Amino acid sequence: MKITVVGTGYVGLVTGTCLAETGNEVVCVDIDAEKVLKMQNGVVPIYEPHLDVLFERNINADRLKFTTSLDEGLEHGEIIFLALPTPEDEDGSADLSYVLNVSEEIGKKIKTYKVIVDKSTVPVGTAEKVQKVIAANAVCDFDVVSNPEFLREGFAVDDFLKPERIVVGSSSEKATKIMQKLYSPFVRSGNPIIIMDEKSAELTKYAANAFLATKITFMNEIANYCEKVGADVDKVRVGMGTDSRIGKRFLFPGIGYGGSCFPKDVKALQKAGSDSDYDFKILDAVIEVNDTQKTTLLPKIEAYLDNDVSGKKIAIWGLAFKPETDDIREAPSLYMMKALLDKGAHLSVFDPEAMPNIKKMFGDSLNYANSMYEATEGADSLLICTEWSIFRTPNFQKLREQMIRPAIFDGRNLYNLDDMESEGFTYFSVGRKQ
Numbered sequence: 001m002k003i004t005v006v007g008t009g010y011v012g013l014v015t016g017t018c019l020a021e022t023g024n025e026v027v028c029v030d031i032d033a034e035k036v037l038k039m040q041n042g043v044v045p046i047y048e049p050h051l052d053v054l055f056e057r058n059i060n061a062d063r064l065k066f067t068t069s070l071d072e073g074l075e076h077g078e079i080i081f082l083a084l085p086t087p088e089d090e091d092g093s094a095d096l097s098y099v100l101n102v103s104e105e106i107g108k109k110i111k112t113y114k115v116i117v118d119k120s121t122v123p124v125g126t127a128e129k130v131q132k133v134i135a136a137n138a139v140c141d142f143d144v145v146s147n148p149e150f151l152r153e154g155f156a157v158d159d160f161l162k163p164e165r166i167v168v169g170s171s172s173e174k175a176t177k178i179m180q181k182l183y184s185p186f187v188r189s190g191n192p193i194i195i196m197d198e199k200s201a202e203l204t205k206y207a208a209n210a211f212l213a214t215k216i217t218f219m220n221e222i223a224n225y226c227e228k229v230g231a232d233v234d235k236v237r238v239g240m241g242t243d244s245r246i247g248k249r250f251l252f253p254g255i256g257y258g259g260s261c262f263p264k265d266v267k268a269l270q271k272a273g274s275d276s277d278y279d280f281k282i283l284d285a286v287i288e289v290n291d292t293q294k295t296t297l298l299p300k301i302e303a304y305l306d307n308d309v310s311g312k313k314i315a316i317w318g319l320a321f322k323p324e325t326d327d328i329r330e331a332p333s334l335y336m337m338k339a340l341l342d343k344g345a346h347l348s349v350f351d352p353e354a355m356p357n358i359k360k361m362f363g364d365s366l367n368y369a370n371s372m373y374e375a376t377e378g379a380d381s382l383l384i385c386t387e388w389s390i391f392r393t394p395n396f397q398k399l400r401e402q403m404i405r406p407a408i409f410d411g412r413n414l415y416n417l418d419d420m421e422s423e424g425f426t427y428f429s430v431g432r433k434q
């Protein structure tokens, strides 16, 4: 099939590349000429495991192309994916200007039937708005469907190629059939393509992200309470998670959720609720708890360092909002670093992928180490913000010898409490014995 993807951010790029992988002819459109040139030369503009292999293979097979011309894109595709940004507005709502501006252009330019697919995370009612904006100018038939994505950064290629489910909001039989045909190679395992109305599809995406953010936040509160009463959240987690109604996943406590999706989507749903005269009390609490959770280790670090971190050297391992990505948007590490810098600490940081992005934001205020052990050289404490695999089994003897005070503040509960004691570390984690 002939596909056009408008917007080559994270979602657009993965969508375009994976759709090319099943033999479709894909044209990706982006207004950023520099980025388009890079992609035309085979450079993947983001770090995402396995994407580079698929990218190269499909460019070489001539199935994946890039252009800055929306006209060219609209000429090509029978299905037009909108994978445009929906940033957070000042009031927390989702800014739809990119989606609606492109929709207006689509209305003016299409000459033959197209299915316009909303892939961006958009508030309930957006498909209706897109439909109206296109219809105001369109001279031909078209359908708008909502098709939210459920990709996780770091696993996006796998999630796209083997989705647990595909949600399609559509009120047109013709468009539904086209979408079913497009996605059929991805659901051979029997996983469902769930068809529903557009509004329900739009809400499914927000509800799923808000639920997961709530699940994590609930566990963070249980962890905080564990610390008060001397229980161990890791044991509670396993005890709870084996109940299949609860499930084992997304129960890991830590220093809060971050990233480009959960924080933005929870706020957008809360705002959309209040705009419709509905008060999502649970989301108010989730946002509040997550905000404080990001710096939950700060008072512990201060207390350990004689209530004065100024002039102390603190090493930080892990800066990305989660492992296997270079994305630092809303990363808990940012909040910890800002708070520690404000208090005069010297920070020596290391992350396997996110260092360039952190440098852009923090400039000369940090020491950028070339390895995890360079960061801990002469440190008064080590803070762990992201659970990259390489941090899971460090050389503890080396660490102990290098550090001035062998103390670890672990925001991701990577180590066994007994091991830490026998290795001679003062160890603080989240929701476990301190």
Ligand code: UGA
Pocket: 121, 149, 150, 151, 152, 153, 154, 209, 212, 216, 249, 250, 251, 252, 253, 254, 255, 256, 257, 258, 259, 260, 261, 262, 321, 322
């Ligand atoms: C999330 C959803 O998982 C995807 O399904 C969705 O498509 C995506 O948002 C999106 O809306 O685009 P992502 O933001 O890539 O994906 O990351 P997650 O793996 O969900 O992690 C989000 C945050 O929750 C991270 O900060 C992570 O550290 C935190 N987390 C996750 C926990 O603190 N505990 C857990 O048990 C799981």
